[in-house]
Amino acid sequence: KEKVEITKEQRTLMKVIVDAYSTHQIPQDVAKKLLQEQYSADENFLLLTEMATSQVQVLVEFTKNIPGFLSLDREDQIALLKGSAVEAMFLRSAQVFSRKMPSGQTEVLEERIRKSGISEEFIIPMFNFYKSIVSLHMVQEEQALLTTITILTPDRPYVKDQQAVERIQETMLELLRKLCVLQRPQEPQYFARLLGRLTELRTLSHYHAEMLTSWRTNDHKFTPLLCEIWDVQ
Numbered sequence: 001k002e003k004v005e006i007t008k009e010q011r012t013l014m015k016v017i018v019d020a021y022s023t024h025q026i027p028q029d030v031a032k033k034l035l036q037e038q039y040s041a042d043e044n045f046l047l048l049t050e051m052a053t054s055q056v057q058v059l060v061e062f063t064k065n066i067p068g069f070l071s072l073d074r075e076d077q078i079a080l081l082k083g084s085a086v087e088a089m090f091l092r093s094a095q096v097f098s099r100k101m102p103s104g105q106t107e108v109l110e111e112r113i114r115k116s117g118i119s120e121e122f123i124i125p126m127f128n129f130y131k132s133i134v135s136l137h138m139v140q141e142e143q144a145l146l147t148t149i150t151i152l153t154p155d156r157p158y159v160k161d162q163q164a165v166e167r168i169q170e171t172m173l174e175l176l177r178k179l180c181v182l183q184r185p186q187e188p189q190y191f192a193r194l195l196g197r198l199t200e201l202r203t204l205s206h207y208h209a210e211m212l213t214s215w216r217t218n219d220h221k222f223t224p225l226l227c228e229i230w231d232v233q
């Protein structure tokens with residue numbers, strides 16, 4: 001039986017990541033807004049672009065707190081951010097959706113999202129992903145590390161020094177592996193299941209441009225930052 005132990009350095013690393021992750025959150029809670037009232041497809045599209053824009057800014061701040069990230073080549077830092085922003089957004093959305101809410105509210109939220117203006121064909125894969133995240137019942141350490149591991153994916157387009165990214169990602173993967181073993185001793189496959197979600201996440205993220213251009217709105221307006229991140233306009 002493997003004796004798994006979190007070292008002192010790993011505990012410090014964990015604290016830095018979780019503190020940064022919980023600090024850098026979307027200012028106002030989008031779920032609360034959506035639960036308050038029903039918006040039109042146009043208003044929902046605007047809400048999404050506002051939320052997404054502020055989430056990218058929050059993501060940049062978060063990555064500055066990932067130990068080692070700022071010592072990467074500057075252009076590689078940008079390539080990692082651009083390459084992971086959409087996935088981070090869907091992962092964040094799934095985590096917002098999986099939050100414990102008073103009974104019946106998750107169903108209302110789901111309904112509001114289904115009717116938000118997003119085209120039917122994307123609702124199924126999107127909620128399949130959200131439900132697969134819900135079913136994991138992740139703790140915040142796992143959520144923070146999973147986002148960090150997503151950002152530190154070495155094979156993003158235009159990354160020059162992939163080894164340097166791999167080295168940091170491996171540190172995070174080893175920490176997550178240990179956490180999963182300690183957190184779920186009776187579920188040896190849990191770590192593998194977590195990483196499997198990243199594959200689903202990448203597949204879902206492939207659809208993001210179509211999801212946006214097919215949104216039921218007359219005016220698909222994007223902020224400059226989103227034009228950078230989303231393959232639109």
Ligand SMILES: Cc1cc(Cl)ccc1OCc1nc2ccc(F)cc2n1[C@H](C(=O)NC1CCCCC1)C1CCCCC1
Pocket residue numbers: 026030031034044045047048051052055089090092093094096097112113116207208209211212
């Ligand atoms: C992230 C994303 C990308 C594309 Cl292309 C299409 C769609 C989408 O999010 C769907 C989505 N899944 C959600 C689950 C829970 C939730 F509370 C809000 C959710 N949203 C959208 C949202 O505000 N997301 C933000 C969440 C915080 C982080 C940045 C993004 C709202 C926008 C208003 C119309 C109803 C959907």
